[in-house]
Amino acid sequence: MVPPGIIIVMSELSLTEIDHLATLARIRLTDEEKERLGRELGKIVDFYATIQAASSNGQVIPEQAGRVKPIGDLRPDELHSGPSGLTQDELKKLAPEVRDNLVVVPAVFE
Amino acid sequence: MTFDDYLARIKQLDQRIGSFLSVEESAPTSPVTGGALSDLTIAVKDNILVKDRPATAGSKILEDFIAPYDATVIGKLKAAGAKIIGKTNLDEFGMGGSTENSAWQITRNPWDLARVPGGSSGGSAAAVAAEFCDASLGSDTGGSIRQPAAFCGLTGLKPSYGAVSRFGLIALASSLDVIGPIAKDAMTVERIFQVIAGYDKFDQTTVDYQHQAVEFSPQRIKIGLPKELWRLKIDPSITAAVRELVDFFVKRGAEVKEVNLPNFEYGLATYYVILPAEAMANLARYDGIRFPASQRSSGKLLETYLDTRAMFGPEVKRRILLGTYVLSTGHYDQYYQTAVKVKNMIGDDFRRAFGQVDVLITPTTPTRPFKIGQISDPLDMYQSDLMTVAVNLARLPALTLPCGLEDNLPIGGQLIAGEGGDYLLLAMAKYYQSQTNHHLQRPDIIVKNNG
Numbered sequence A: 001m002v003p004p005g006i007i008i009v010m011s012e013l014s015l016t017e018i019d020h021l022a023t024l025a026r027i028r029l030t031d032e033e034k035e036r037l038g039r040e041l042g043k044i045v046d047f048y049a050t051i052q053a054a055s056s057n058g059q060v061i062p063e064q065a066g067r068v069k070p071i072g073d074l075r076p077d078e079l080h081s082g083p084s085g086l087t088q089d090e091l092k093k094l095a096p097e098v099r100d101n102l103v104v105v106p107a108v109f110e
Numbered sequence B: 001m002t003f004d005d006y007l008a009r010i011k012q013l014d015q016r017i018g019s020f021l022s023v024e025e026s027a028p029t030s031p032v033t034g035g036a037l038s039d040l041t042i043a044v045k046d047n048i049l050v051k052d053r054p055a056t057a058g059s060k061i062l063e064d065f066i067a068p069y070d071a072t073v074i075g076k077l078k079a080a081g082a083k084i085i086g087k088t089n090l091d092e093f094g095m096g097g098s099t100e101n102s103a104w105q106i107t108r109n110p111w112d113l114a115r116v117p118g119g120s121s122g123g124s125a126a127a128v129a130a131e132f133c134d135a136s137l138g139s140d141t142g143g144s145i146r147q148p149a150a151f152c153g154l155t156g157l158k159p160s161y162g163a164v165s166r167f168g169l170i171a172l173a174s175s176l177d178v179i180g181p182i183a184k185d186a187m188t189v190e191r192i193f194q195v196i197a198g199y200d201k202f203d204q205t206t207v208d209y210q211h212q213a214v215e216f217s218p219q220r221i222k223i224g225l226p227k228e229l230w231r232l233k234i235d236p237s238i239t240a241a242v243r244e245l246v247d248f249f250v251k252r253g254a255e256v257k258e259v260n261l262p263n264f265e266y267g268l269a270t271y272y273v274i275l276p277a278e279a280m281a282n283l284a285r286y287d288g289i290r291f292p293a294s295q296r297s298s299g300k301l302l303e304t305y306l307d308t309r310a311m312f313g314p315e316v317k318r319r320i321l322l323g324t325y326v327l328s329t330g331h332y333d334q335y336y337q338t339a340v341k342v343k344n345m346i347g348d349d350f351r352r353a354f355g356q357v358d359v360l361i362t363p364t365t366p367t368r369p370f371k372i373g374q375i376s377d378p379l380d381m382y383q384s385d386l387m388t389v390a391v392n393l394a395r396l397p398a399l400t401l402p403c404g405l406e407d408n409l410p411i412g413g414q415l416i417a418g419e420g421g422d423y424l425l426l427a428m429a430k431y432y433q434s435q436t437n438h439h440l441q442r443p444d445i446i447v448k449n450n451g
Helices: A015-025 A031-055 A088-092 B003-017 B072-079 B122-129 B146-151 B186-196 B227-231 B236-251 B264-285 B301-309 B314-327 B332-353 B378-385 B389-393 B422-435 B444-450
Strands: B020-023 B041-045 B083-088 B135-140 B155-158 B178-183 B222-226 B255-259 B359-363 B398-406 B409-417
Touching: A015 A031, A015 B314, A031 B264, A031 B314, A031 B332, A031 B378, B003 B020, B003 B083, B003 B444, B020 B122, B041 B122, B072 B083, B072 B186, B083 B122, B122 B135, B122 B146, B122 B178, B135 B146, B135 B155, B135 B186, B146 B155, B146 B398, B146 B409, B155 B186, B155 B422, B178 B186, B186 B398, B186 B422, B222 B227, B222 B236, B227 B264, B236 B255, B236 B359, B236 B398, B236 B409, B236 B422, B264 B314, B264 B332, B264 B378, B264 B389, B314 B332, B332 B389, B359 B422, B398 B422, B409 B422
Parallel strands: B041 B083, B041 B135, B222 B255, B222 B359
Antiparallel strands: B020 B083, B135 B178, B155 B178, B155 B398, B359 B409, B398 B409
């Protein structure tokens, strides 16, 4: 329960923040999407606050991020054919544009 | 039913349900005969590659993509004689709990066409419930096999992390993703799991899991009930049905005790930090260069990225931005690193619990299937994963089975075991289903149309 007199202010991500994230993620957004995502992401980020509580409730927290025990083993570093004898030609067929045996990429520099 | 019987039924009924995105035109010409699964017709979630067939993952950005090879699980199914009948609908890239987030169509719950089948493997679950196939494959990153199986009155297994190869699964969050079977009964689920489990040199995270069916004896089992769970907001009819499921085993001699999972409730927030972080990295490959869908009219690289990635749906954009947010400077420690720590705490809680008991029983979902369009707030939709996400974070196996009906809507109970305890869950579910008939219930639409 919220004590009387306390107002909970829901966070909202600013348009500047949304623009920055969209640029990093290479996602183009319409103005309507930016406005909506600012609100939605703000609410979700507020929800994340609950894990801050969990991580500081007096328990000893293991520091290292991974702590994943290694399973399986690394295969020898050698060439081998993929599954079902997948060929280069079959993979190249997936690219939108191929020329002279190369995948075509639009110009990086203008 | 034969493959052709199933094709006829799909033709007759699937326009009302929408479970398939693509269906085979006819039975395979030379299936393996006499194999372990030669009697089974199986549907496959459209994020798992079947050679020479479309694999859209429910996204426009994979339109026109034809899989150039079989996923490891598909190769194993075919070698065992199983016949693949089609590819099933899902929330785009597995992001959702209702199958309303597919770029192509929504899927309806065969038990009530106004309601969702759950998600993200909603097409796979609806196809089995509508009797369009004997079983299906789904994938589970935070509950995407168990929640739709529960909503559609089915048995579904989320195997231990690493028990089943993900080679040929379109990745969502690689530290959590796992492929598993959905069917009416645990016997069929087990037969499929036995075939698809095991080490694969193309998936570095797999272990040499050899499944062995075991006899189950309730007198030798200790069941744990996580104390914290019953405090959460759960539909009372679900709580009652799951209590009856527990009582079934207790009456036959099982021991039951309360256990503590103090960090269980933080699983949801933890999951929704880790998942977007991994998903945004996995989805970076859809850039208009490597896959057929490409918007390159500008002739410029950056514009090609932006124009192509505009094809992602709203939930995918939302999670890509969230992932970018939690991994960005200033937020990485605050959110991502904290989430990883809490994930480890949740794993430790489960390990302590499995020091005292063999299996945990919980509801699979906090609610029964909700209405199409009922939940529009993303955070409310995430609540649907409340009971399931912690299991993925802890890499554990879990199985959902039908344990009741309320207002003619199915209720699922979740059994959770320690890592590698998949065999125990299957043995327990088979034992339960040999003495009860919840798994034999059929939706009216099927009874009326097919007798």
